[in-house]
Amino acid sequence: MDRRRVLVAVVAVVASLALAWVHWVGLLVGGIAVGLLASSWPRALAAGLGFGALAWLLFLGTLWRVGRLAAYWDAGLLLYASVGIPLALGLVGALAHGLRSDASTA
């Protein structure tokens, strides 16, 4: 990946995270962005999952900052939902790789 593409990816991820801060659709948009920028299907899907994981880690940071992390680990369904949502939306968003003209159908 060249430097320009990396820069675009970083900006897209940051912008998507900023959007995710106010609406969940940011998680989907982030997945779309990294999927479109990826050079292959495996990289796209990995990038989508990675974006979801990054969003979740950022979320953990916000909980840690206000002293809510300990209780979060015991939150059961809420914990599972908050893990599953960014990973799923990031992964689904990364399917946007298929919109590229050079994406293979194989």
Place this chain on the structure above:
Amino acid sequence: MDDVDTARRGLVAAVLGGVAAGGFFTPASTYLDQFAPLSGDVWASTTDEPPSRVDSEYGDATLQYDGHRVPHIEADDEAALYHAVGYAHGTDRLFGMDLQRRLMRGQLSAVVGEAALDSDRFRVQMDFARAAEANWTAMQDRDPEAAGLLEAYADGVNAAREDQALPPEFELLDYEPAAWTPADTLILQLQISWTLTGSFESLRRSVLESKLGGSFADLFPRRYDHDSPILREGVGTAGGDSSGGGGDGSESRDSSPVSGEFAGWLSGFESPPGIGSNSWVVSGEFTESGDPLVANDPHLSLLAPPVWYQQHLDWGDGWVRGVTFPGVPFVIIGENHAGAWGFTNAGVDVLDCYTYDSDETGYGYGDEWREFETDEHTIAVDGAEDVTVTKRKTVHGPVVEREGEEVAVAWTGFSATATTDAVHAMAHSEGLADFREATRDFDLPTQCVVYADRDGNTYHKVTGRIPFRYTDGERVPGWQVFDGTAREGEWEGYTPYGESSWDGFVPFEEKPGAVNPDYVGTANQRIVDDPGYYLAESYSPPFRGERLYEVLDDWADSGAMTAEDMRDLQRDTLDTRARRLVPRLIDAADVEAAGPPFDALPDWDYRMDRDSDGALAFAVFFDAYREELYADGFGAADLSEDYWPTDWVTVTLENSSWFDRDETPNSANAAMRAALDAAADRLADEGWETYGEYNEVSLEHPFGQSFLNYPRLPTDGSPATLNNYRRDSDAGSSWRMVVPMSEDGEASVVLPGGNDGDPFSEQYDDQLRAWADGDYYAFDREFEGPSIEFGGGE
């Protein structure tokens, strides 16, 4: 190839579009809006922190938390102070406050659906909301200053509600709370008063007597045979014989005026078993320091978060610290610059039921025919059709109806009361004289208050308005269901949903009490052997009361009691049920042959400690013994477990006609032998190895989601010990407080949970383990946590 590309792109676009559309336009949107990390409303509610500055038209105030989320609030002006208190309650406990007012207003179904409809129907018919409004109207005339403080408090709650993200429970239930009002504060006071004095015991007893016949008196004695009333001989009672009789009156009846189902339904709206309290005051003559000691631990439903909220308030020339119910601004139990006080439930009868000759429109009242006062009320139900309830009232109070059966209810709480003024005045009291004056206005609920001041005075008094009942001009006891048409059981000076003169009630001076007693121990037992008038239908079994006096009497001989002694007494686990029953069990059955843990009973010290084999054996045996004694006999009479006798009867029942019935054991000894076998089987099934595994604190949030519940912890104590916990109904010591009046004394307190209602906060349950282990925190605190400055508003 182009076609393939186009198809692939179309498919991908369709998937992405479908996911996005599904996220916006299907039920999934609710989950995404609530739980998506970073943006989810549930997370916003817990990561949102209060602002550091809040505009307040009431003036400057400072709020700062300690490490347990206990706020210290300081202001020169009281309105500014209580505005900040409202902000703290609105920040930390808004959901619980809203839930309680919805409960009392009959508005739960609107957010939780049909499951709460029965509760809403009852409370709408009782019209607690109208009682609160009447109270608010009266308060504005009677005490504009205190009324102004309630308004400032309500504005504070609403400021927090508007400034900050709503607590997660609101997001999960998907509704927003309405603005808080002073009437909401007053309806919360009604809620706790109802919990403590709302009793349909007369109805239950009428059902029991008609169904059990000759066994009734053995199973439901009106008076327990013990020598440990709260005010014992030699202690002034302030009542006396001059107040007249009223203790006579037959309870016998051939048939109950209501069915067991109706009485059972109404009883479902009383407080759960285990509501009571311990408190005591010891004068300086018997303490090491020479200054009095005050201890209190009210036994209420234990919830996540707790029913109490701890707060420390300072208004420049005075201070108060202690606990209140979130939604009520003033400290209810605690200490101020001059003294300390606590409450236990008095068990006084302040509710009567009336039946009438009636039809759909009216009822007979003496020689008159009166129309019901009626009002249509619509109950909103989430996920179902609205339900219309016709509220009806008679001269006595509201009519409660279910499936064609009905009674009218008179209760002191339906009238306006001055309790709010009294609680406010207690916080400002400068010593015994002030506190007694404040107690005079404490109209509801009927409580035993104990107090000591820093001048060395001690005090005990029964609070609350207590009716005399009159039939044909004669005083009659309130342990019966009255014929309203015959004008039986009339209360004089009582106006439901209005202002009462209380002229026909027990005068303050004649209510039981003692000024400067040596020491007084209150644990919901009989208040005084002969008050000179009808006071209560029945009292709690005296297990805790007799143990309390046993220890205080013992320690009084040394004259050197300390605050640590008082904490030990609050942690006392000796169960006098066991002390009575276990010797009988050992005589009746071979406990050695039953194996462990039952073989530990002969050498057991009767202490309900978590690691005690004897405690586990006794607890499981006692459950089985009740089952053997009552299950079949009451079942044959169509009476549920809720009607079973108290533990006092269980441990004392020996020679009774109850054992002559076909459905009951032949004797108490036979029941014990069968119970021992059943207990061994249950232990094998459950696998409990310690009493702590049986006696687990398992406190749940009203919402029922597991992540909102508290962690499960083993604890000591039983329903009959001073260290009080009732596992079957999750009731027990809801706040433990020991306050010495000496300057260097260490006041100590603990809550069963935490002060913060946010389930993700570390302070949601940070005191639970200390509570379960019998530990305390110093009442003195370091307030170095988050702070909020109030002021500058228009």
